[in-house]
Amino acid sequence: xxxxxxxxxxxxxxxxxxxxxxxxxxxxxxxxxxxxxxxxxxxxxxxxxxxxxxxxxxxxxxxxxxxxxxxxxxxxxxxxxxxxxxxxxxxxxxxxxxxxxxxxxxxxxxxxxxxxxxx
Amino acid sequence: xxxxxxxxxxxxxxxxxxxxxxxxxxxxxxxxxxxxxxxxxxxxxxxxxxxxxxxxxxxxxxxxxxxxxxxxxxxxxxxxxxxxxxxxxxxxxxxxxxxxxxxxxxxxxxxxx
Numbered sequence: 263x264x265x266x267x268x269x270x271x272x273x274x275x276x277x278x279x280x281x282x283x284x285x286x287x288x289x290x291x292x293x294x295x296x297x298x299x300x301x302x303x304x305x306x307x308x309x310x311x312x313x314x315x316x317x318x319x320x321x322x323x324x325x326x327x328x329x330x331x332x333x334x335x336x337x338x339x340x341x342x343x344x345x346x347x348x349x350x351x352x353x354x355x356x357x358x359x360x361x362x363x364x365x366x367x368x369x370x371x372x373x374x375x376x377x378x379x380x381x
Numbered sequence: 382x383x384x385x386x387x388x389x390x391x392x393x394x395x396x397x398x399x400x401x402x403x404x405x406x407x408x409x410x411x412x413x414x415x416x417x418x419x420x421x422x423x424x425x426x427x428x429x430x431x432x433x434x435x436x437x438x439x440x441x442x443x444x445x446x447x448x449x450x451x452x453x454x455x456x457x458x459x460x461x462x463x464x465x466x467x468x469x470x471x472x473x474x475x476x477x478x479x480x481x482x483x484x485x486x487x488x489x490x491x492x493x494x
Contacts, residue, residue: 299483309423309431309474309485322481325382358430367421367478369442371430 264288266298266359266372273378280349280377284342284359288370291317291337295364298342300333302355303374310355315342316364349379383408383477387486393494400462402489404475409455412479419479422451422460425488426471434473435460467493 270282282300289296299314313333314322323331332345342359356376360368384407394400410419418438423431433442435451438458448463462469470493475486 301485308487309425309476311476311483311485314481314483322483324482360430362478365419365478367433367436367476368423368431369433369436371432374430 264361264370266361266370268357268359268372268375270357270375270377272376273380274349275381276350276379277348280346280353280379282344282346282357282359282375282377284344284372286340286342286359286361289361290340291335293317297362297364298335299360299362299368300342300344301358301360301368302353303358304352304355307355312357313344314362351379353377354379382482383410383480383484385475385477385484385486387473387475387489389489390487391490391492393492394462394465395494396467397464398494400465400469400491402460402473402475402491404453404458404460404486406456406458406477408479410477410479411455418454418458419477420451420453420458421476421478422449423474423476424469424471425474431474462491465491465493 266286296317300312315333330347335342356374358374359372361370386405388403420438422435425431439451452459472488
């Protein structure tokens with residue numbers, strides 16, 4: 263059974279750096295094709311795909327946010343970390359991490375973490 | 382980027398009636414080498430993460446009721462709920478996984494009439 267859980271601060275100030283961690287179980291980055299992605303959802307709005315990291319450390323980013331995002335993995339800890347620099351109130355959203363097998367859909371999602379950007 | 386556009390934005394359907402949601406991609410998501418459409422549908426209820434319903438445009442995820450069906454190819458896709466149940470009230474999203482960035486539609490809110 264695959265499970266994922268997001269963790270990190272729920273309140274950050276504008277211009278700060280946001281660091282979110284996805285801790286998972288039920289799969290491993292030693293498996294070819296495994297990926298973990300981040301998706302966010304502002305309150306009452308649509309899903310927005312942010313970033314994805316693959317088993318071979320290949321990475322993909324949303325072009326509109328690429329300059330502010332960094333995704334990394336720690337295979338020994340079964341964790342994926344997303345860093346977003348210079349946050350703004352428009353970055354207020356629920357952030358989800360999700361499992362994917364290349365080249366497929368997101369089949370398992372975490373419960374999400376609501377991050378509010380406010381001074 | 383492939384832009385995913387859903388229609389309508391919201392939909393009110395009576396219990397037992399059919400609900401149809403459309404999704405159009407700005408570029409084709411059919412991979413010619415395997416003849417698969419790289420298109421998924423998700424259901425999201427309030428306070429919950431999205432739940433995968435359909436992948437490869439028409440394959441139901443395990444455990445998804447057969448009243449949910451997907452169709453279409455290339456750039457035009459449809460999610461159909463054949464007989465709406467109360468528990469189907471949710472927001473539905475399409476997503477392409479053909480190429481990065483793996484974009485979602487804007488969502489369709491399905492309500493009871």
